[in-house]
Amino acid sequence: MGLKWTDVQDIAIELAEQHPEQDPTQLRFTELRAWVLALEEFDDDPNHSGERVLEAIQQAWIDEVD
Incomplete structure (x- = not known):
């Protein structure tokens, strides 16, 4: 089972593992x-992302x- 937006x-x-050089x-x-x-x-579903979810991931x- 894959990753969902809620994960x-x-x-x-x-x-973090795939982009260690990136400052989030x-x-x-x-x-x-x-x-x-x-x-x-x-x-x-790519369309189920929103600003709140992206903020939480960030x-x-x-x-x-840290």
Whole structure:
């Protein structure tokens, strides 16, 4: 079973591992969304993302690298 938009922490971990050079505080939501959709394990409706979900993923990623 793949990652869903609600798997905020797991998505953040995957992004941190795949993009270790990226500062998540400097990432635009359009880029963040594209990177989530590009995750091999991601398996959810692309249209179900919203600003709140992307904010949560970004914050979890920030917490992950701190």
